[in-house]
Amino acid sequence: MENETSKIIPIQPAPYSRSRQAGEAQTMLDHIVDDFQDNPQSMHYFYDLFRQVYCHGEEVKHEGKLVGTTCIHAPEELIYAFGATPMRLCNGSYHYDQKGADFMPAKSCSLVKATLGMLNADKVIPKIGKPDLIVNPTTCDQKKKASVMMEGMGYQVYDLELPNVKESEAARVYWRRSVRQFAVRLRELTGKKLTRKNLQAAMAKTSRAQVAFRTLHNFRLKSPSLILGKDAFLVTNAYFFDDIERWTAAVEKLNEELAQREQSGFKAVQSKAPRVLFTGSPPIFPNLKLPLLIEEAGGVVVTDETCSSNRMLYDMTAVDEWMVNDMVDSLADKYLKPCTCPIFTRNDDRIRRLLDLVKSYGVDGVVYQAFAGCQVYEMEYRSVADAFNKAGIAMLYVETDYSTDDKGQLSTRIEAFLEALKNRKKHKASIV
Amino acid sequence: MTRLEAVRAAVNNVQFNRFRFWLQLFFFALLVYGGYLGVELGKSLPTFACGYNAEGRGGMCYLMPLQHQMAWSWQKLFSVAGLTVLTGFLTFYLWFIALNKGWCGFVCPVGTIQDWMTSIRRKTGIRYSRYTWGQFKGLALIKYVLLALLFIIPLGIGGGWFNKDLKSPFCMICPGRTIIPMFAGDFSYLTIDFSSKINMIMTVLGLTVTGLFFVGAFIKKRFFCFYCPMGAFHYLLSKPALLRLRKDGSKCTRCGDCYRVCDQEIKDIADDVNRKEIMTDDCTLCLKCVASCPENGALKATFAGIPIFESTEQGFIKRMHKGTPDGK
Numbered sequence: 001m002e003n004e005t006s007k008i009i010p011i012q013p014a015p016y017s018r019s020r021q022a023g024e025a026q027t028m029l030d031h032i033v034d035d036f037q038d039n040p041q042s043m044h045y046f047y048d049l050f051r052q053v054y055c056h057g058e059e060v061k062h063e064g065k066l067v068g069t070t071c072i073h074a075p076e077e078l079i080y081a082f083g084a085t086p087m088r089l090c091n092g093s094y095h096y097d098q099k100g101a102d103f104m105p106a107k108s109c110s111l112v113k114a115t116l117g118m119l120n121a122d123k124v125i126p127k128i129g130k131p132d133l134i135v136n137p138t139t140c141d142q143k144k145k146a147s148v149m150m151e152g153m154g155y156q157v158y159d160l161e162l163p164n165v166k167e168s169e170a171a172r173v174y175w176r177r178s179v180r181q182f183a184v185r186l187r188e189l190t191g192k193k194l195t196r197k198n199l200q201a202a203m204a205k206t207s208r209a210q211v212a213f214r215t216l217h218n219f220r221l222k223s224p225s226l227i228l229g230k231d232a233f234l235v236t237n238a239y240f241f242d243d244i245e246r247w248t249a250a251v252e253k254l255n256e257e258l259a260q261r262e263q264s265g266f267k268a269v270q271s272k273a274p275r276v277l278f279t280g281s282p283p284i285f286p287n288l289k290l291p292l293l294i295e296e297a298g299g300v301v302v303t304d305e306t307c308s309s310n311r312m313l314y315d316m317t318a319v320d321e322w323m324v325n326d327m328v329d330s331l332a333d334k335y336l337k338p339c340t341c342p343i344f345t346r347n348d349d350r351i352r353r354l355l356d357l358v359k360s361y362g363v364d365g366v367v368y369q370a371f372a373g374c375q376v377y378e379m380e381y382r383s384v385a386d387a388f389n390k391a392g393i394a395m396l397y398v399e400t401d402y403s404t405d406d407k408g409q410l411s412t413r414i415e416a417f418l419e420a421l422k423n424r425k426k427h428k429a430s431i432v
Numbered sequence: 433m434t435r436l437e438a439v440r441a442a443v444n445n446v447q448f449n450r451f452r453f454w455l456q457l458f459f460f461a462l463l464v465y466g467g468y469l470g471v472e473l474g475k476s477l478p479t480f481a482c483g484y485n486a487e488g489r490g491g492m493c494y495l496m497p498l499q500h501q502m503a504w505s506w507q508k509l510f511s512v513a514g515l516t517v518l519t520g521f522l523t524f525y526l527w528f529i530a531l532n533k534g535w536c537g538f539v540c541p542v543g544t545i546q547d548w549m550t551s552i553r554r555k556t557g558i559r560y561s562r563y564t565w566g567q568f569k570g571l572a573l574i575k576y577v578l579l580a581l582l583f584i585i586p587l588g589i590g591g592g593w594f595n596k597d598l599k600s601p602f603c604m605i606c607p608g609r610t611i612i613p614m615f616a617g618d619f620s621y622l623t624i625d626f627s628s629k630i631n632m633i634m635t636v637l638g639l640t641v642t643g644l645f646f647v648g649a650f651i652k653k654r655f656f657c658f659y660c661p662m663g664a665f666h667y668l669l670s671k672p673a674l675l676r677l678r679k680d681g682s683k684c685t686r687c688g689d690c691y692r693v694c695d696q697e698i699k700d701i702a703d704d705v706n707r708k709e710i711m712t713d714d715c716t717l718c719l720k721c722v723a724s725c726p727e728n729g730a731l732k733a734t735f736a737g738i739p740i741f742e743s744t745e746q747g748f749i750k751r752m753h754k755g756t757p758d759g760k
């Protein structure tokens with residue numbers, strides 16, 4: 001700023017809301033809100049939230065120490081129990097994706113680049129303030145190597161050691177120890193102690209949120225749909241940074257509205273709209289490009305298997321004895337055992353989960369998003385495609401990134417895919 | 433919702449641990465004090481209704497007459513008198529088929545006592561302990577060794593190889609013999625019998641096991657069940673049983689919630705997604721796993737093929753997540 005020109009002609013720095021970055025969020029939000037009729041009334045909480053945070057750059061408040069997380073594997077209940085606030089740092093902005101390109105090889109994952117770009121920016125959006133600690137679970141290679149880079153930017157980083165096999169007993173034992181060590185690190189950070197009482201309260205907070213999510217998830221079983229996938233993604237995206245209790249209350253309100261919709265026989269889409277299962281790399285606002293394209297083309301995303309939504313909130317703990325050791329172990333198990341992340345050696349669980357979702361949600365076709373450079377999802381494509389082939393389920397594999405350049409090409413592919421799904425449906429109906 | 437569906441939903445939402453506590457208490461009273469009320473369920477019960485509790489017992493554990501009969505001289509055992517053995521076994525088998533290992537999880541007084549000890553420990557805030565995977569696999573074999581000895585030693589007595597004092601060898605080391613009479617006010621089995629060398633050894637062994645039982649069951653849920661030869665015997669006979677534990681692997685997310693609550697640390701319940709009949713030899717069919725499973729219909733208890741208790745999301749939340757709106 002302090003160059004010659006600005007000395008002579010004082011240039012007012014443009015407000016954030018007029019920046020290109022805010023524009024990216026604004027455009028996406030406009031599409032989400034204005035391109036569709038009959039948005040649920042209670043979705044306005046979320047629309048406004050994203051407008052404030054992403055378009056106006058308003059501050060996101062938090063209590064206690066701020067603990068950034070870069071993956072769903074960081075047990076948030078532990079963070080809450082220590083009186084700190086977890087904030088998921090995974091970012092979906094193309095602006096930051098470009099900024100973060102300096103840190104990573106040319107062909108690497110947009111999500112990791114965007115997260116690094118965000119952390120390296122002067123003004124971080126969402127404006128969460130500087131995290132007191134960043135927990136980086138050792139998941140995929142790109143995230144692993146990001147640790148040192150984040151440290152280089154001046155952050156405190158904690159590598160939460162995650163095994164890359166999850167079936168073995170050794171992995172379970174190792175991961176439980178990791179989680180316990182993480183609790184020790186949090187104690188150092190906050191100076192507080194982990195007690196039965198505060199952990200139980202923290203777990204109740206999370207499980208209330210999860211129950212709200214599961215209820216929403218169950219409403220999506222209904223055909224024709226009561227709510228569109230773009231809204232559902234926005235809801236779970238808000239979980240990344242929103243106050244958990246406020247978020248839960250907002251989702252509970254949304255659920256009430258959906259219950260009313262169900263009673264009044266409301267249809268959010270045409271009865272023939274192909275029902276789509278979304279899997280693969282996570283859609284994170286403002287990059288809701290692909291789910292939005294599907295729904296603009298007349299499909300509806302009825303469920304998903306991604307770490308920005310279903311995988312993040314679905315699995316709940318069971319505790320037999322409400323004592324700290326049992327609670328911590330049950331948390332550890334929850335964050336490892338049911339996880340369908342492609343970073344693990346084998347992934348029968350993901351395929352089983354996908355097939356179960358297809359069956360229970362009456363899915364007509366699957367859209368598999370892989371971010372260019374997200375090797376694990378790219379590599380897992382083959383086995384998933386084989387399983388779907390065997391089961392006679394149609395799948396569209398889309399390799400993409402955060403840029404909007406491929407939007408036109410993608411929309412053609414998606415329209416063709418949905419058209420094929422419709423024909424299949426008709427064909428099936430005529431046979432019956 | 434039809435009436436049947438309403439009943440099913442109510443059952444699946446039950447506060448399972450509370451229900452089980454009262455049912456166990458009922459069976460405990462029946463088998464330990466039933467005798468005073470004239471209850472007599474016979475001598476072939478497939479559970480530890482200890483015969484040494486002479487007056488109070490409402491029936492008798494089959495292992496006692498079984499060992500006794502096995503110790504008959506071979507001449508007698510393989511004569512017409514052997515038919516008594518067969519009818520005894522048949523009665524035992526009929527009892528067993530009805531409840532399968534549910535006898536362990538719901539009826540067995542020794543099991544119930546262990547659950548009470550677990551409750552006491554829980555109140556004191558002391559954590560439980562678990563075996564490592566290596567220990568688990570090794571120690572799991574002990575129950576089969578005990579079961580084999582339970583046949584071999586009495587048969588050996590009948591064949592004249594072993595001393596007669598060794599009769600009912602398992603009863604002598606079973607914690608039921610010392611503990612259950614105590615509940616009826618009889619402390620006489622807490623003594624060492626000096627009448628012969630073998631009696632002395634066996635009673636000392638029995639007291640040692642009793643001591644181990646108290647320490648073990650305090651820090652380890654259902655400590656003794658893991659070594660119980662009756663459990664092994666049950667498992668070997670369980671093919672045609674009516675009460676069954678079934679799993680639908682396609683609905684399982686392998687979250688491990690069932691394994692977490694399992695008193696017997698059975699991993700297969702969570703990890704095995706192929707087997708439909710999921711009851712293993714260590715299982716006590718306590719059905720806590722069904723109560724803690726969040727997936728609709730992934731685990732279920734069936735009786736003669738009819739589902740009687742099924743895992744549901746709603747029931748799971750009610751039971752496992754108090755404090756959430758649905759969990760009250």
